[in-house]
Amino acid sequence: xxxxxxxxxxxxMGQNFALNMASHGFKVVVCNRSPAKxxxxxxxxxxxxxTTLTGVKSPKDFVAALSKPRKVILLVMAxxxxxDTIAQLAEYMEEGDLIVDGGNEWxxxxxxxxxxxxxxxxxxxxxxxxxxxxxxRNGPSLMPGGPKVGYDMMEPILTKCAAQIGEEPCTxxxxxxxxxxxxxxxxxxxxxxxMQLIAEAYAVMKQIVGLDNDKMSAHFAEWNKGDLxxxxxxxxxxxxKKKDDKxxxxxxxxxxxxxxxxxxxxxxxxxxxxxxxxxPAPTIAAALDTRxxxxxxxERVAASLLxxxxxxxxxxxxxxxxxxxxxxxxxxxxxxxxxxLCLIKAASDKNSWNVDLGECCRIWRGGCIIRSVQLDHMxxxxxxxxxxxxxxxxxDFAASLNQRQAAWRRIVTLCIASGxxxxxxxxxxxxFDSYRTKNxxxxxxxxxxxxxxxxxxxxxxxxxxxxxxxTDDHKKIDGIxxxx
Ligand code: NBP
Numbered sequence: 001x002x003x004x005x006x007x008x009x010x011x012x013m014g015q016n017f018a019l020n021m022a023s024h025g026f027k028v029v030v031c032n033r034s035p036a037k038x039x040x041x042x043x044x045x046x047x048x049x050x051t052t053l054t055g056v057k058s059p060k061d062f063v064a065a066l067s068k069p070r071k072v073i074l075l076v077m078a079x080x081x082x083x084d085t086i087a088q089l090a091e092y093m094e095e096g097d098l099i100v101d102g103g104n105e106w107x108x109x110x111x112x113x114x115x116x117x118x119x120x121x122x123x124x125x126x127x128x129x130x131x132x133x134x135x136x137r138n139g140p141s142l143m144p145g146g147p148k149v150g151y152d153m154m155e156p157i158l159t160k161c162a163a164q165i166g167e168e169p170c171t172x173x174x175x176x177x178x179x180x181x182x183x184x185x186x187x188x189x190x191x192x193x194x195m196q197l198i199a200e201a202y203a204v205m206k207q208i209v210g211l212d213n214d215k216m217s218a219h220f221a222e223w224n225k226g227d228l229x230x231x232x233x234x235x236x237x238x239x240x241k242k243k244d245d246k247x248x249x250x251x252x253x254x255x256x257x258x259x260x261x262x263x264x265x266x267x268x269x270x271x272x273x274x275x276x277x278x279x280p281a282p283t284i285a286a287a288l289d290t291r292x293x294x295x296x297x298x299e300r301v302a303a304s305l306l307x308x309x310x311x312x313x314x315x316x317x318x319x320x321x322x323x324x325x326x327x328x329x330x331x332x333x334x335x336x337x338x339x340x341l342c343l344i345k346a347a348s349d350k351n352s353w354n355v356d357l358g359e360c361c362r363i364w365r366g367g368c369i370i371r372s373v374q375l376d377h378m379x380x381x382x383x384x385x386x387x388x389x390x391x392x393x394x395x396d397f398a399a400s401l402n403q404r405q406a407a408w409r410r411i412v413t414l415c416i417a418s419g420x421x422x423x424x425x426x427x428x429x430x431x432f433d434s435y436r437t438k439n440x441x442x443x444x445x446x447x448x449x450x451x452x453x454x455x456x457x458x459x460x461x462x463x464x465x466x467x468x469x470x471t472d473d474h475k476k477i478d479g480i481x482x483x484x
Pocket of ligand 1: 010011
């Protein structure tokens with residue numbers, strides 16, 4: 001066959017990633033279930049002067065067009081379409097060939113598929129891709145997990161087509177099957193957290209400080225020059241100043257958008273996985289909860305007539321709020337990343353993936369939605385100490401959290417006193433406060449568990465597990481009959 005690499009699935013991501021690979025000179029063969037998208041892709045390549053892209057219209061022709069060992073990237077809708085596509089292609093593929101699924105897939109599905117392909121000795125990888133349409137075309141962050149031999153086959157293509165930061169491609173070998181999907185899933189969870197924190201900062205600027213859209217945009221643009229520099233801050237600046245061209249009253253698009261956030265599932269998976277691994281991820285959970293609440297628009301409108309906010313709100317100098325807000329956002333963000341990285345570490349330990357957290361931070365540095373300058377420092381923290389238990393206790397980040405905490409507390413206090421919800425700022429701060437607390441009130445919780453369930457407890461002064469007969473009369477407490 002002519003093709004060095006095949007790409008099956010030519011919706012937004014597939015079309016753009018195919019053009020990306022071909023524009024780097026790789027001989028790409030493309031295919032899609034409905035043939036019209038093949039024509040579109042071939043035409044786009046021709047229009048861009050790309051000569052190394054060929055289209056075919058059946059799975060059989062697709063496989064036949066590839067040189068052995070074959071390398072196929074799938075970019076079809078996650079779930080059943082991936083199984084259907086694998087079944088069709090595997091029929092023609094042979095021992096030593098490789099299938100790479102680039103979709104946002106639930107990681108156990110990738111583990112299952114790799115096992116299903118074992119009898120045919122076809123290798124399988126799950127590769128997270130982040131960066132949306134633009135990233136796919138010009139350089140995404142690529143998170144491949146699967147057999148190392150398979151990665152080595154793909155490596156020249158992946159390193160060329162990923163986003164580049166200086167000399168370094170935003171891709172690496174993540175680990176065995178499942179690890180790449182997992183890292184992408186947590187990336188998206190962190191993305192939820194970042195977006196929610198930015199939304200809360202926007203609410204403070206708009207509702208407490210009373211800034212107009214152009215002023216808010218200017219603040220975000222200014223922040224984007226400092227230690228918050230990141231893609232999401234940059235697009236927020238752009239979004240806020242965008243005028244609505246459907247009307248000519250000088251209004252802004254953002255003010256016309258209904259306050260209901262959609263979602264596709266990866267944030268929910270992150271929170272489910274956090275619970276599964278017993279890893280606290282309160283900031284990411286707060287971001288997910290807020291999306292659920294945003295969806296209940298009708299209920300909120302009704303409740304707004306009934307449930308009252310504070311009658312008096314504190315008055316704080318606006319310059320102070322704006323200064324504090326920047327520090328609070330930085331600190332709250334670090335806590336959220338700490339949670340996500342702990343989750344990856346827990347899953348990596350459990351599944352023996354050997355994920356390198358420094359590498360995770362490095363490959364998120366460019367191409368993806370959460371790309372930011374902060375990730376450089378995060379990477380450095382794990383390079384300095386690969387056994388680091390939590391990002392917050394890296395000496396540099398600890399210092400930066402300690403230094404910002406007064407500002408952060410002032411923002412949370414101000415929001416709470418003003419009745420402006422700040423669930424992610426708050427969740428991060430409580431995570432920070434709980435994590436740094438030597439003695440939590442968990443002793444009382446443990447006593448209650450022992451009281452009603454004889455669950456026993458450990459003591460601070462003696463070895464072993466202990467139980468106490470808490471009361472003489474178990475049946476009657478405060479005169480209330482116990483029911484169980
Ligand atoms: P979609 O997720 O919208 O999927 C559309 C593609 O799936 C089309 O090529 C469609 O073929 C194909 N397909 C479907 Br639907 N059912 C099929 C079946 N039974 N057999 C074969 N093909 C089938 O595409 P996308 O937005 O480009 O995303 C692709 C993957 O990348 C997804 O997993 C997505 O979560 C992930 N991702 C997307 C983004 C993004 O910004 N969009 C970013 C990062 C990751 P058809 O043309 O014949 O209908």
